[in-house]
Amino acid sequence: MRIVVFGANGPTGRLLVSQSLQAGHTVTAVTRRPDAFPRFGAALRVVAADVHDVDAVSTAVAGHDAVLSSLGVPYSRGPVTVYSEGAAHILSAMERHAVRRLVCVSASLVEPQLGPHGGFLVDKVAGPLVRYFGRTVYADMARMEALVRASDTEWTIMRPSGLFETAQVTEYRTAEDYLNASFTSRADLAEAMRRQLDSDEFVRKVCAVGTFDEKPSLLRLLLREGSSRRGLSMPDHSADSHAS
Secondary structure, three states: OEEEEEOOOOHHHHHHHHHHHHOOOEEEEEEOOHHHOOOOOOOEEEEEOOOOOHHHHHHHHOOOOEEEEOOOOOOOOOOOOHHHHHHHHHHHHHHHOOOOEEEEEOOHHHOHHHOOOOOHHHHHHHHHHHHHHOHHHHHHHHHHHHHHHHOOOEEEEEEEOEEEOOOOOOOOEEEEOOOOOOEEEHHHHHHHHHHHHHOOOOOOEEEEEEOOOOOOOHHHHHHHHHHHOOOOOOOOOOOHHHOO
């Protein structure tokens, strides 16, 4: 399958590209900084594009069978538009070039009222803090989700919880809409996204993904995220902001 990946230079994006190539797909990695992207082999093409540039997005999408998006930005006091504007441009390009399959990353905190996420500390302390500091980000994620849901594409919206690193893919779980999970490994998120291309289980649905076999230190994760002003449940915002 010919796949185009937006947000390819973020930590989940790079895993997504690597795993897709290992699975035998041909991959186009879209990034604003192509010179910084690692070279994974002949089946990879790296192109420079900004999701705010509608023509560049259209050119990147042309000729592919599916679009995977792990776009992200850091928290900001000002308005955030990369999710909604990026989705609008990607959807427009998909319609123009007759590309049907879309898998994009959102976050569990877009709809926290669905249920708890791992106990008192996460639900009553960490979660509210993250939602407060990331309110403009989550608002734009919600706008992105609305655009994607209204489209005619075969879409899947991925909702991870607090992202962290694992050495390899674990026995993660997925569920429609909601999963009582505090954390999601980036390797698991990338694998779950890639697997959507071979399944119709979550077509035109929200897919929650969570990691249970391994967990990070919540205190260490909060300190790291707080110092960088990025949120626990934001997919790859620590680096995808440089790869949009």
